[in-house]
Amino acid sequence: MEWDDDNLRRFREGTPDVLAAVYREHAEGLARMLRAAAWRGGVFSHLKSAMELENTLLETFARAFEPRTRAAYDGTRPYGHFLMGIARNVLLEQTRNRELAVGLEPFEQKGEVVEDGPGLAQLLEDREVEALVAGFKDGLNDEERRLFELRFGEGLPQETAASRMGLTRIQVRRREHGIKTRLLGFLQARGYLEGLESRGWSFFRRRGES
């Protein structure tokens, strides 16, 4: 989004569609920065949990969208940097609340080192998930693999993927639903989601599906 006078004025006024556009433009970038901070370990290691990361992201945007904070943004500085300044404060407050000493700056660009122990375990789990997903993909038929590639590899919206494949969006949605359901079953069968299984729980299976 371009920070022209009109957008800046509407942002400061709290116009919802402008706030939504700002959120959509910066949410992924902020999440990446928080994830990077998590990899540095120490007091930010709690951000390795998706829920903790999402909570921090929510709190950051909630503060960024408060009237006083909106008024403080000048439209000149990169908004991403402005947002990260707020995120840093949120993290430091969280740190204080956890009664832990602050020893790291969360958003340094250099010198990010994956720690041993829990950090290494997370890295290994990521690799495990990637290998499982790749294994699942190998078992798809040609059409499914193409859909998988378009939707998840290239990140195309359903409409575009449907157009590329000569399908309707509803057909794409149904096929994608089937693929995701089978993927969950696949992961479960290989133990990744083993701890979730419970008798009588139709978590990953739907009626009529094998």
Next chain:
Amino acid sequence: MTECANTKAKQDLAALFRGELDTEGFTRLRAHAATCGNCREAYDRLSRVESSLEQRALPENRQALLEGELFARLGAKAAAASAPVRAVPRPERVSFFRPWMGASLGFAVAAGLAVLVVMPRTTAKDPADEWTARSAQAGSAWGARAFCVGADGQVRGEARPGGTLACGEGDSVQFAYTAPEGARLTIEAAPPSGTGEPLRFFPSEGTAAEVAAGVDVPLPYSTPVQGGWLSGALDVRARFVDAEGRPLGETRLTLTPR
């Protein structure tokens, strides 16, 4: 770790991964997972899979759901801030911070976005119109409206309950519902040939999906008119039922090709 016995939470986890969970369900799931180690672990693991699939730190579906949660939070704050000085909130504020903000799961759909932008203007015109009859049944507040949105994002037409909406190839059909309380909703049309599978607009699959109370809440995605599915008049029915499946309201409208 003790296994969680909350079946609803487990269903919500699966629905989250399949992209079928609404903002209300997402908030409920997160509240539960915050106190349940088993479900929090599942939540994190599913997030890891989604991130791996999409190569994103924040999977798109979760980003959209968090947007709903964020705006609900901002709306609550704004309402609390305005309460002491204003007994009756301004209509604009009422419409902007309704649950439709949370219903923007399909915001990647440009046409859906256009409706999100347009809807507040149409609903804010007459605040007294809220909770009035919007269905074909006199005196019932349950109802659904349909909009035809062009590829350029402009709304080309609207059909109220009992009305007819003409929409052309390349446009999209977007529905919005009004429900005075939380309910389960299906919107589908009988197959044009009279036999075969009904054309389902909402939810994409399965039984009726939960929807939150709200006025003119756009559904999270629109349906592109392409591939010839809209080649003749379609009798579309929006049915609201309660948790036990008892009917609460029904709206009918007609879709025709333009």
